[in-house]
Amino acid sequence: MAIIRNEALHKQVAAAMRQSIANGEWPPGTQLPTETDLAETYGVSRPTVRLAVAALRSEGQLDVKQGRGTFVRAAVHGPSASLDRTIAAQGDTFSTPIDAWFDHAEEPTVYRTRTDAITAPLLEMDHDELMLGCDRLLTAPSGDSRALHRLLLPMERIEATPLAQHPAATPAEAYATLATAGHDLIWRERVTARVPQPDEREALHLSEAAVLLVAHRITCDQATGLPLILEETRLGAETTALTYAIDARAPRPAKASR
Numbered sequence: 001m002a003i004i005r006n007e008a009l010h011k012q013v014a015a016a017m018r019q020s021i022a023n024g025e026w027p028p029g030t031q032l033p034t035e036t037d038l039a040e041t042y043g044v045s046r047p048t049v050r051l052a053v054a055a056l057r058s059e060g061q062l063d064v065k066q067g068r069g070t071f072v073r074a075a076v077h078g079p080s081a082s083l084d085r086t087i088a089a090q091g092d093t094f095s096t097p098i099d100a101w102f103d104h105a106e107e108p109t110v111y112r113t114r115t116d117a118i119t120a121p122l123l124e125m126d127h128d129e130l131m132l133g134c135d136r137l138l139t140a141p142s143g144d145s146r147a148l149h150r151l152l153l154p155m156e157r158i159e160a161t162p163l164a165q166h167p168a169a170t171p172a173e174a175y176a177t178l179a180t181a182g183h184d185l186i187w188r189e190r191v192t193a194r195v196p197q198p199d200e201r202e203a204l205h206l207s208e209a210a211v212l213l214v215a216h217r218i219t220c221d222q223a224t225g226l227p228l229i230l231e232e233t234r235l236g237a238e239t240t241a242l243t244y245a246i247d248a249r250a251p252r253p254a255k256a257s258r
Helices: 009-022 035-042 046-058 119-123 171-180 198-204
Strands: 062-065 069-072 081-084 088-090 093-095 109-114 130-139 146-154 185-194 212-221 227-236 240-243
Touching: 009 035, 009 046, 035 046, 046 062, 093 171, 119 146, 119 212, 119 227, 146 171, 146 198, 171 185, 171 212, 171 227, 198 227, 212 240
Parallel strands: 081 240
Antiparallel strands: 062 069, 088 093, 109 130, 130 146, 146 227, 185 212, 212 227
């Protein structure tokens, strides 16, 4: 590699490695040579190689597999799966496209928790209010995508329903329980994105360049607007897209000016 003056060495090495990937010298799935071999190839130190590899990992071109080495990633051309966020209702029976994912879920973890800076505003509650939580790791029926699902049940809102004794419900089961208790249900959803935590990246099999989608769905009583339960679904944006059906609705009446 010809050294260019006044340019950081690790950037020059990264550019050379990027070219090796682009021209097919290192096809997708190829394991990279060791740091020592790369240092000899490019005539630089191992720390310089390490910085170059880190740059390509941050771009999503390389994956590090613990105990195995560093590999060239396949090009990502958008999510390979989609998750429809619609809800179907027939009387007090509900169904959602994510129901099938629960057939491939790990055993749920049920625990006590309290509202915090994120959940309290979504549920329109004070901080530190008691809730039951239920966490599951879900897998798509195709096996191509994974999701972390959390169901949060505020005790003051569900204590008179069977959810208080059986919090390990699927979303469709929770909706049915609330409808049977006399609630006419509506839903709101908020989707944000952030960098995944290491445990989230490991659980969802995400690359180091992946972005995490976080969908918060609030189930409310239509008559009062009171939030009843909160769901949080986390998944990788590079593997799964969220899709929505949008229906036209009457505009809200304008507020009278004073």
